[in-house]
Amino acid sequence: MASDVGDLDDLGLGATLSRRSLLNGNVALAALGAFGPSLLVEGARAATSTDGEVLSGSHWGGFRAKVEGGRMVSLEPWEKDPTPSHQLSGVLDSVYSPTRIKYPMVRRAFLAKGAAAERDSRGKGDFVRVSWDQALDLVVTELQRVDKTHGAAATFAESSGWNSPGRLHNCQSLLRRMMNLKGGLVDSSGDYAAGAAQVIMPHVVGSLDPALTGITDGGKAKTGAAWLTESGAARIPVARVVDMLVNPDKPFDFNGTKADDPEIKLAYWVGGNPFVHHQDRNRMVESWKTLETFIVQDCLWTPTARHADIVLPATTSYERNDIECIGDYAGRAIVAMKKVIEPVFESRTDYDIFAALAERLGKGHEFTEGKSEMDWIRSFYDAALMQAKAKKYQMPDFDTFWNGEGVAEFPVTSGKSGDVVAFEQPLGARQPSPLDDVPRGMSAELQERA
Known part of the structure; x- marks a missing residue:
C-alpha cells in the first residue's frame, strides 16, 4: 500500500x-x-x-x-x-x-522485520495502514526494547522549536513528560530561530525569555550540554542532531561546558520538520540510517514524516x-x-496519543493526574x-x-518612554556576567571584525 x-x-x-x-x-x-x-x-x-x-x-x-x-x-x-x-x-x-496524515502508518519493511529492517527505503513512501492499537503497541515495544538494550540515553525525543498553540496541548512538553515517566530521554537545547543568542544573551541581559516557565514535562532536564541528570533526562544543542548521529561519543564544547554526543538508536519527532530546516540535507539523510527506529507524530506528510518507520496522525490545534x-x-x-x-479521519490529539502510550507503559495515572481536559484548562x-x-x-x-x-x-503596561521595552527590567537590574571581565577594547575590536 x-x-x-x-x-x-x-x-x-x-x-x-x-x-x-x-x-x-x-x-x-x-x-x-x-x-x-x-x-x-x-x-x-x-x-x-x-x-x-x-x-x-x-x-x-x-x-x-x-x-x-x-x-x-x-x-x-x-x-x-x-x-x-x-x-x-x-x-x-x-x-x-x-x-493530512489520515491513519496510523508503518513502513512496510519495518512492519515485517522491526528494527532489523533495511533502512534504504526510508523516504520512499512505502507505508502500510495499521490500527491505532497496533501502532501504539509497536511504539511502546520499541521504546522498551531500546531502553532495555541501550539505556535511556539512546532515545532522542525532539520537536526542534515547533509546538502547537495552547498551554495544555504543547506537543514538545507532552512528549518529554511521557519520556520522563518512561525513564528518561535525550532532547535538545535551544532552537534554530534564536540560535546562539539563546546562549549568549542570558550572560548579557540576564534572560532572553519572558517570565513564563512553560508547561511541565515531568522531568528535571537542565539546559546545557550535560547528558544524563539524576532524573535520566539529557539535552544537546539543537543544531548538533546530525553530528550526534554521525559521530557518537565525540566530545564538544557548549556554553562553557564539555560533553560527548550520545549514541542514539531511536528518535521520536513531534511536530517538527528537520528535513526542511536542518543544514546539509544529504548528510542528514545518511545520518538517519544510523537509527534503528524513527517515529513521527504529526498532522501532515512532511519530508520528515516520509522518512519515519512509524507515523502517528495528530490533530491540528483547531x-x-x-x-x-x-x-x-x-x-x-x-x-x-x-x-x-x-x-x-483517525487523527488524535497529541495528549490523547501520549496518554495512551503512558497507559501502556504503566504510567497512565501519573501522566494524566486523573484530571479531564476542561479540569486542566479551568485550573490554568x-x-x-x-x-x-x-x-x-x-x-x-x-x-x-x-x-x-x-x-x-489586560491593560498593556508602557515603559518610561511610553513604549513597551522588551527586557527593560533585566537591562536595568541584571546579574553580573563573565563578559564584564572582557576589556572594552577587545569588545570594540570584535565589533569591528563583525
Whole structure:
C-alpha cells in the first residue's frame, strides 16, 4: 500500500499545504506554565463542533471561525487585533490539506522485520495502514526494547522549536513528560530561530525569555550540554542532531561546558520538520540510517514524516480545546481556544496519543493526574485569575469567560518612554556576567571584525 497522501475528496474538502501552527508563551499567562496534561474524557465541558461561529487562536493570532456542516469554511481575525496577519488563512490549509496524515502508518519493511529492517527505503513512501492499537503497541515495544538494550540515553525525543498553540496541548512538553515517566530521554537545547543568542544573551541581559516557565514535562532536564541528570533526562544543542548521529561519543564544547554526543538508536519527532530546516540535507539523510527506529507524530506528510518507520496522525490545534495568550510579549489577553471541528479521519490529539502510550507503559495515572481536559484548562485560568486579583486586574470567573466572550483582556503596561521595552527590567537590574571581565577594547575590536 502506498503512502497515505491523498486528497480529501471523500469529505468534500480541498486545500493547499501548510504547517502545524504555534503560539508562543506570554507573561499574562505565567500562572499557566506549571501544569500537567489533560485526560480527554468524553462528555467533558467542551466546545462542540456545531454550526455557527467559534472563537479560537493560532500562531497568527486569535480568530473567529465559521462552521457549516461540521466543516470550517472561513475565519476572521479577532476584532481587537491591531495588526492581523495575512497568514491567518493558512489555518484552513493546515486542517484541510491534501497532505493530512489520515491513519496510523508503518513502513512496510519495518512492519515485517522491526528494527532489523533495511533502512534504504526510508523516504520512499512505502507505508502500510495499521490500527491505532497496533501502532501504539509497536511504539511502546520499541521504546522498551531500546531502553532495555541501550539505556535511556539512546532515545532522542525532539520537536526542534515547533509546538502547537495552547498551554495544555504543547506537543514538545507532552512528549518529554511521557519520556520522563518512561525513564528518561535525550532532547535538545535551544532552537534554530534564536540560535546562539539563546546562549549568549542570558550572560548579557540576564534572560532572553519572558517570565513564563512553560508547561511541565515531568522531568528535571537542565539546559546545557550535560547528558544524563539524576532524573535520566539529557539535552544537546539543537543544531548538533546530525553530528550526534554521525559521530557518537565525540566530545564538544557548549556554553562553557564539555560533553560527548550520545549514541542514539531511536528518535521520536513531534511536530517538527528537520528535513526542511536542518543544514546539509544529504548528510542528514545518511545520518538517519544510523537509527534503528524513527517515529513521527504529526498532522501532515512532511519530508520528515516520509522518512519515519512509524507515523502517528495528530490533530491540528483547531480540533481540540485549549487556552492561550494573545500577544507574544505584551500578553494583552487570554483567549479560549475552543475546538472548532471534530478531528478529521483517525487523527488524535497529541495528549490523547501520549496518554495512551503512558497507559501502556504503566504510567497512565501519573501522566494524566486523573484530571479531564476542561479540569486542566479551568485550573490554568483560575491560577491566572488569582494573579489578576492580586494586581487588581478585572477578570471574569472561568464559567463566564469560557461560556461567554471567551477573551479576558489586560491593560498593556508602557515603559518610561511610553513604549513597551522588551527586557527593560533585566537591562536595568541584571546579574553580573563573565563578559564584564572582557576589556572594552577587545569588545570594540570584535565589533569591528563583525
